[in-house]
Structure formats: C-alpha cells, structure tokens
Amino acid sequence: MQKVLQAQELRAQVATVLIAAGSSPDEAVIVAANLVMANLSGHDSHGVGMLPRYVEAVLEGGLKPNTSVHTVLDIGSMLTLDGQRGYGQIVGEQAMALGIARAQMHGSCIMTLANAHHLGRIGHFAEMAVAQGLVSLHFVNVLSRPVVAPFGGADGRYGTNPCCIGVPLKGREPFLLDFATSRVAQGKMRVAHNEGRQVEPGTLIDEHGRPTTNPGVVVVPQSNGLFGALRAFGEHKGYGMAVACELLGGALTGSGTWHKPTDAAVRAIVNGMLTILIDPAKLGTQAVFEQEALAFIDWLRAGPVAPDFDAVQMAGEPERAARLQRTRDGIAIDAQTWRDMVAAGARVGVVLAG
Known part of the structure; x- marks a missing residue:
C-alpha cells in the first residue's frame, strides 16, 4: 500500500538519512529539497526513490559527501569544473552559480562539469538560469550501467543522457524543456x-x-x-541526440564516455554536463527576442485544440501543475520504494517514521 507524505515531512526524513550517511546538515537539506522537488514536479524517477542508491554509493565510496566543485580552468567566459564525485545536487548548484555570474558579466558562459555524482533533475539548473533572465542549454551523459540501446542495436550501450533547454519569457513562466533521450527515464522503469x-x-x-x-x-x-x-525516443533522431549528449557531456567535459563491460554491482552514477548560458540583454537582441518569443507562444496557443487534449501546452507547464497538486495533496510513494528507503535508513542507523 502506498504512503502519502507532505513535502516538509519527506524532506526532513530524507535529510536525516543523508546526515547519518555522512553529509553535513546544510548539504543534507539541499539534497533532500532537490529530491523532493523532483517528486513535487511529477518526476518520481529523480525523487526520493534515489535515496537507497545514494546511500549505497556513499558506502561503496563512489559518492563523496561534503565535496565541493573544483575549478580546473577559468578564462572568464569559459569554465572547466570538476565535481570530484560530490553530490550532483551540490556541485551542480555550485557550478551553475559560477556560470550564471560569468554569463551576467561577459554575456555568455560555456561551462563543463565533470565527475559529478547523479545531478538529478537537470531542469532544476535551467530554472536557476532562467530566473536570472538567462537562456541555458545543458547536455548530459550518464556513466552507470548502460541501459539504452543504440538505434539498430539489441543491448544497452549508453545511459539515458538528458538534454535540457531553458528560455525565459518576459512576464510569463519560462519555457523549460527537460527530457531523457531514451523514450522514458530509467528511474520511471524502477517506479x-x-x-x-x-x-x-x-x-x-x-x-x-x-x-x-x-x-x-x-x-x-x-x-x-x-x-x-x-x-531511444524518435528512432534515429533521438539516438543521434543521445550520442551528441555523450560526446558533449562526456568526452568534451573530460568526464568520460561509456565503453566498457557492465559492472552491475557499482551503485555510483557519474554525470558530465556541458552548459551554455546566454544573456539576451548583452546579445543586443533582447527587445525583439522578448517580443517574438511571446508572439510565437501566443500563436501556438491560438490554434484549435486536438481531440482528447484540454489545451496546447508548453514545456514546463506539467511540472508546475504537478507542484501545485502535490503540494496540496501530498506525495505518494509506492510500497516497494518506501521499503527500500526504510532499508537504506536502517543501513546508516536511521528509523524512518511511518
């Protein structure tokens, strides 16, 4: 039987487990909030169900609590960063803060982040950028068990390799496209x-x-x-996008690509991410950008609605609607996921309530 918990209670319980696994209270609060926000956004695949795997990764040494992002190279509008196997939610936010500051200063920033543990929902980082009026593009690879077959292939050869694009819209909620290049995320299959x-x-x-x-x-x-x-989604087209994410997020960042036999016992998930940030105000096109972006969105919405649909939606709207509903009604966790979370807590001496 599923459990239904309010976000505040779930954040507190997850943070307690993370602290017992070695995180500082500040780190635990940030990681727990990130996981719960994924659940609130309707993406249970990237939510608190990841907690057991995080605990296992810490215990095996593949995930290192209380680790900060390290700057390898800094030439102003370009940053080369190393996550040093720290929590992706932590080093990812630190990397984005650096990149956003540089984009605001120079007009753009190309940033690579290597060796981050699981970054979670990439849309979170795009939300950080659009909140500052920046356009953001993210290409991510996944070093874990290869779970996606190449187009024309019959076994897993690479990860779910997400791509994310955030675009601010003046006076409105942003366009926020965040998707795995597989037909569905691996975590959704776990759920x-x-x-x-x-x-x-x-x-x-x-x-x-x-x-x-x-x-x-x-x-x-x-x-x-x-x-x-x-x-892969979209047959050869989605497969091509996945390869691009591997080459850009893995090879170009220095984080590495997947090309070895599977070791199913390893629980760490390592991400590399290429991020491109653009400030329209410094590009010289901001006025026309704002006008044309809204005109196009309005044009899309003005068309007839297809049968079995309520409206023409934009990327980011389903997540925002889910947040309102789940904040009000609570977050449902299936029985097996809750048992796994309880077991993870027990491994580090924590008894989860409920």
Missing part, C-alpha cells in the same frame, strides 16, 4: 517495476533484444544474468 505495472509497447527490449512491456528487464538481472534495454 513502474516497484508498482507492478507494465509499460507502453515500444519502450523496451528484453535481454534477447526482443520487444517487451516488462520494466523489470532494466531493473533486475534476468534469468541469464543479463539486462534488457530502453529504446
């Missing part, structure tokens, strides 16, 4: 498996390369010890 649900056809292949709707094929080893794989 579906825990809830005992099948998933949409076309999402997965099993360990033999055959289509399946069973999310367990990418969550737990199958009878032959192998895993299945997610498929």
